[in-house]
Amino acid sequence: MTTEAAPVRLPWIDEPRFQCFGCSPRNRIGLALEMHRTDDGGLATEITFSDEYASYPGVVHGGIVSVLVDELMGDLIALDRGMLAFSVTLRTKFLRPLRTGVPYRAVAAITGEGNGVVHAAADVVSLDGTPHVMSSSAYQPISSDQAEGHMGLVGADRDRLAHYFDHAIG
Template sequence: MAIDVPWSVLPEYHCFGCSPHNPSGLGLTFTPHEDGVEARFELGRAFESYPGVVHGGLVGVICDETMGNLIVLARQVPAFTVSLRTRYVAPLLVGRPYRCLARLRDEEPGPLIHAYADVVDADGAVRATATATYQSFDLAELALPEDEIALLSTRLATPNGA
């Protein structure tokens, strides 16, 4: 079952990674898995670098989106990416199914949040890995109208969109 990201309360959100309202975006959806969240995806030729190969930058975007949304869902705070390191084990091919599995690192509570992700193919082989550090921030810092900030604040305070 897909998880509703907090941003879904805003009818005009256009996140490149996860918004269904962005026709040029990836349209990622997230589902729970045993230690975090996952995103299943299959990209076409519009997202390639070398012919038939998914652009590596998009692999980083997918990992960042999955880890970032896990943080928002698990910690109920928005966070921005401070650093992201992606390791490419093997090329991802267009037209093939993959899963990005994100988990939080065990750590002391604080403003910095650490996560990691693996991109695996249909056989379970790891094709890419990523680690990242995120910094939480206050929604009031966003350039949004006050009513949208209020909607997001309410949504973040409601675990799992209940």
């Protein structure tokens, strides 16, 4: 699977309150992921983790790896479905540890939808194609009430972003 040269521009990247740990370039401790579309419509990113994201020496913390796959799947859903969603399940199988200082590629795809959720999957592989992580998740669309109550979006902020909320999934 190849990626296109131009990175995907996330539509919410210029939002003043946007500080996402996974993809915001303004979060000084975050991953600042740069994503690309795959030939089959998925979303991919290449990443090399620094020692700042380690658990054991030289090994990337599993929680950080979970952030990587959750971010990629969630952003794909947001881009393809035009909605923001919370992950309600996240299942991650760690086949091999990820090492700091080693480049990896993560790829996400939407795998289905129904019963109020969108399902996605993501894999993390080394550049030679060796699988390291397999993940799947279900995402529930965020309602306007949740945007206000959980995210503190009110007034003009909520109105400006209203098109991302209150989507129904069959």
